[in-house]
Amino acid sequence: xxxxxRATVILATRLIALIATLIAAVVMASSHEKGTIxxxxxxxxxxxxxxxxxxxxxxxxVVTIYGFxxxxxxxxxxxxxxxLVFDLVLTMLLVSSISAALxxxxxxxxxxxxxGWLPVCNQIPKYCSxxxxxxxxxxxxxxxxxxxxxxxIHRDLDPFLVRKN
Amino acid sequence: xxxxxxxxxxxxxxxxxxxxAALLATAxxxxxxxxxxxxxxxxxATVGTTPVTASITxxxxxxxxxxxxxxxxxxxxxxxxxxxxxxxxGIDYRGFKLPLVAILDMLNAALLSxxxxxxxxxxxxxxxxxxxxxxxxxxxxxxxxxxRGGIAILASYVGLxxxxxxxxxxxVKLLKPKPQPQPLASEIEVP
Numbered sequence: 001x002x003x004x005x006r007a008t009v010i011l012a013t014r015l016i017a018l019i020a021t022l023i024a025a026v027v028m029a030s031s032h033e034k035g036t037i038x039x040x041x042x043x044x045x046x047x048x049x050x051x052x053x054x055x056x057x058x059x060x061x062v063v064t065i066y067g068f069x070x071x072x073x074x075x076x077x078x079x080x081x082x083x084l085v086f087d088l089v090l091t092m093l094l095v096s097s098i099s100a101a102l103x104x105x106x107x108x109x110x111x112x113x114x115x116g117w118l119p120v121c122n123q124i125p126k127y128c129s130x131x132x133x134x135x136x137x138x139x140x141x142x143x144x145x146x147x148x149x150x151x152x153i154h155r156d157l158d159p160f161l162v163r164k165n
Numbered sequence: 166x167x168x169x170x171x172x173x174x175x176x177x178x179x180x181x182x183x184x185x186a187a188l189l190a191t192a193x194x195x196x197x198x199x200x201x202x203x204x205x206x207x208x209x210a211t212v213g214t215t216p217v218t219a220s221i222t223x224x225x226x227x228x229x230x231x232x233x234x235x236x237x238x239x240x241x242x243x244x245x246x247x248x249x250x251x252x253x254x255g256i257d258y259r260g261f262k263l264p265l266v267a268i269l270d271m272l273n274a275a276l277l278s279x280x281x282x283x284x285x286x287x288x289x290x291x292x293x294x295x296x297x298x299x300x301x302x303x304x305x306x307x308x309x310x311x312x313r314g315g316i317a318i319l320a321s322y323v324g325l326x327x328x329x330x331x332x333x334x335x336x337v338k339l340l341k342p343k344p345q346p347q348p349l350a351s352e353i354e355v356p
Contacts, residue, residue, distance in 0.1 A: 043297060050295060052289075081340075095275045095278050099279035100282045100285070102283065103283040104286060112227065114227040115227070115301075116303075118299070118300075146275075153339075160264065
């Protein structure tokens with residue numbers, strides 16, 4: 001593959017990752033819905049009710065800002081090795097944020113009969129579906145970042161000893 | 166040449182010690198969380214003068230996040246055990262060993278990070294409850310279960326930090342320039 005073709009493919013991949021994390025952060029942060037319990041008590045469900053969802057939004061915002069800044073790095077600079085390190089660290093951050101948000105979302109959807117926690121998705125279906133969409137977008141961003149890390153290791157560290165010098 | 170060998174031996178010893186520490190931490194986390202169980206009897210109602218009691222058990226299998234925590238820590242300890250074994254017994258992969266170890270260490274760190282964060286946020290929910298979703302806290306009734314779970318999560322965090330250190334060392338080793346293979350004297354053709 002020619003160098004310019006490879007650079008274009010990498011640019012497109014980083015753009016996809018940026019869009020995925022941006023969608024995850026925005027959709028999760030803008031999800032709120034008013035619901036009623038037994039028709040009498042009304043409450044509003046927001047993303048800030050749970051620290052896990054707050055962590056998810058913050059992690060995705062951080063990764064979005066980083067992804068936006070990395071797009072402006074010229075391809076010949078030596079800083080791409082630092083980009084590899086940051087990609088690794090931010091992939092781990094994304095993994096942890098998705099795991100935390102998924103754990104709490106699973107309790108919200110299925111409940112936990114042993115602890116006496118009732119599922120709340122029946123009262124606030126729109127909030128639940130928006131949260132699911134945000135989690136899916138976050139997962140897509142994670143997979144793309146993982147592929148980017150694998151490619152960066154292949155290009156910079158040459159693990160398969162392809163280069164002769 | 167002698168000094169380089171001493172430096173390499175020291176590096177190998179450091180990595181071995183770090184791997185042993187990570188193995189101990191993740192194995193401790195797995196065992197403590199897997200044996201985490203508490204049974205309490207509560208008085209549910211009073212019929213006449215005899216109280217009706219019900220006994221409730223809190224197990225780690227009731228929360229999927231804790232099940233994932235146990236599985237992730239078990240896989241991480243297994244990985245560290247295999248790496249210590251291959252370091253001590255010197256299995257040679259013909260030059261592919263170093264990138265394999267680095268990539269596996271990265272995967273290990275990511276898996277461990279996911280496991281510990283899921284369990285940590287579920288533990289926070291159990292300790293504080295969530296008033297918006299009408300979920301009550303359960304740690305005031307099951308203090309032993311919550312304490313043991315907290316210890317397991319703490320041990321896993323320590324293991325995660327040490328695993329990050331090991332990953333950094335593995336990647337730094339990959340960054341070093343590889344020694345050029347010198348042609349043997351018998352292979353040089355004299356024109």
